[in-house]
Amino acid sequence: MPETAFQVFVGALLANNFVLAMFLGLCPFLGVSNRLDTAFPMGLATTFVMLVASLCAYGLNVLLGAFHLEFLRLIAYIVIIASAVQLVEMVLKKYSPALFRALGIYLALITTNCAVLGVALFQTAREYDFVQSVAFSVGGGAGFTLALVLMASVRERLQLSDVPSLAQGTALALMLAGILSLAFMGFAGLGS
Amino acid sequence: MSAVAAPGNRDEFLEGLWRQNPVFVMVLGMCPALAVTVSAVNGLSMGLATTFVLVASCGLVSTMRRLVPREVRIATYIVIIATFVTAVDYAIQAISLALYDALGAFIQLIVVNCIILGRAEAHASRNPPVAAMVNAAGMGAGFTLGLLLLGAVREILGAGTLFGFSLFGPGFQPWVIMLLPPGGFFVLGGWLLAFAWWARRRQRPEAAGHA
Numbered sequence: 529m530p531e532t533a534f535q536v537f538v539g540a541l542l543a544n545n546f547v548l549a550m551f552l553g554l555c556p557f558l559g560v561s562n563r564l565d566t567a568f569p570m571g572l573a574t575t576f577v578m579l580v581a582s583l584c585a586y587g588l589n590v591l592l593g594a595f596h597l598e599f600l601r602l603i604a605y606i607v608i609i610a611s612a613v614q615l616v617e618m619v620l621k622k623y624s625p626a627l628f629r630a631l632g633i634y635l636a637l638i639t640t641n642c643a644v645l646g647v648a649l650f651q652t653a654r655e656y657d658f659v660q661s662v663a664f665s666v667g668g669g670a671g672f673t674l675a676l677v678l679m680a681s682v683r684e685r686l687q688l689s690d691v692p693s694l695a696q697g698t699a700l701a702l703m704l705a706g707i708l709s710l711a712f713m714g715f716a717g718l719g720s
Numbered sequence: 721m722s723a724v725a726a727p728g729n730r731d732e733f734l735e736g737l738w739r740q741n742p743v744f745v746m747v748l749g750m751c752p753a754l755a756v757t758v759s760a761v762n763g764l765s766m767g768l769a770t771t772f773v774l775v776a777s778c779g780l781v782s783t784m785r786r787l788v789p790r791e792v793r794i795a796t797y798i799v800i801i802a803t804f805v806t807a808v809d810y811a812i813q814a815i816s817l818a819l820y821d822a823l824g825a826f827i828q829l830i831v832v833n834c835i836i837l838g839r840a841e842a843h844a845s846r847n848p849p850v851a852a853m854v855n856a857a858g859m860g861a862g863f864t865l866g867l868l869l870l871g872a873v874r875e876i877l878g879a880g881t882l883f884g885f886s887l888f889g890p891g892f893q894p895w896v897i898m899l900l901p902p903g904g905f906f907v908l909g910g911w912l913l914a915f916a917w918w919a920r921r922r923q924r925p926e927a928a929g930h931a
Binding site: 548549550551552553554555558599602603606607610637639640641642645646649650653694695698699700702703705706707709710713 | 747748750751752754755795798799802803805806809810824825828829831832833834837897900901902903904905906908909912913916917920
């Protein structure tokens with residue numbers, strides 16, 4: 529029985545959360561999750577790029593399939609994602625220069641965010657149809673945003689607490705991510 | 721680190737393997753590092769595949785460093801990397817289908833491994849091919865070592881085996897959580913803690929004035 533679009537959405541949002549269950553997009557997850565007011569826009573920007581990438585990848589698959597050029601898939605995906613990121617960058621620079629500066633290098637790094645390429649690759653591997661692909665990318669993006677916001681909230685609190693100096697920084701962030709991931713395992717089976 | 725004036729090849733190699741280890745020191749390329757390391761074999765093969773892509777693309781980038789205009793260099797690097805990844809993808813599929821299924825989409829995700837693009841930009845685009853490839857090989861070896869350590873711990877704790885051989889006999893209760901996603905975060909966090917503790921212990925005697 530094929531999954532409905534809603535099942536795909538909930539699965540990507542919670543049960544198979546991109547960051548906490550599939551380990552996609554960890555670099556921005558660890559890098560931009562220091563403050564809540566940058567984490568949320570970063571999540572939204574990534575979600576948008578994921579949606580664009582997913583739509584383009586769907587069209588591209590049809591095109592490459594028609595010409596039997598499947599071996600070019602990976603290269604084509606990457607080029608599409610890079611262009612989509614460029615687009616987001618230009619729009620943000622024009623309408624919200626402050627946010628553009630706050631996100632800094634991480635904005636350009638959406639190109640190498642595995643979550644974005646992951647959407648394109650997984651939807652191909654699982655042979656999702658058009659509606660499922662859209663649900664998958666929006667759910668995945670929302671899940672990424674959720675994980676980023678949760679992590680940022682916890683880390684903002686942690687700045688005020690007394691942490692052993694040995695554990696500060698990445699080690700602590702990874703332990704936190706582990707606990708969050710443990711919590712998200714409670715969603716296992718949801719939407720499938 | 722690329723500014724170091726012509727150090728020996730051995731130093732260059734060790735730099736990536738140990739002092740600038742991509743997994744434990746720079747904490748780069750985390751996605752494949754955590755996703756595929758449910759066993760030592762998976763970690764090792766992922767590390768080797770990444771090393772091949774790293775060395776080959778750094779060699780090519782370095783060879784072409786005077787030909788590529790600055791404005792389009794990132795796009796060029798990405799296309800070069802994607803080409804080698806496609807080759808590795810098909811090669812693994814041909815060699816071992818079981819391994820291919822275990823690693824899944826993460827072979828193709830080597831393209832977006834920050835280590836590779838980082839090396840191409842920071843080192844290979846400024847150094848001659850041999851130096852670039854030695855440096856890349858060191859980084860690749862360091863990455864492989866990191867994945868192997870992660871995979872080994874997770875396999876021992878989570879399944880009671882190492883490279884598929886049973887270690888503790890039939891009475892062992894596997895700690896399954898170590899094979900699941902949270903285990904990846906915990907084991908890497910644990911390794912980072914262990915390395916930080918070790919580095920501090922080495923520093924303290926020196927600071928106190930006796931070895």
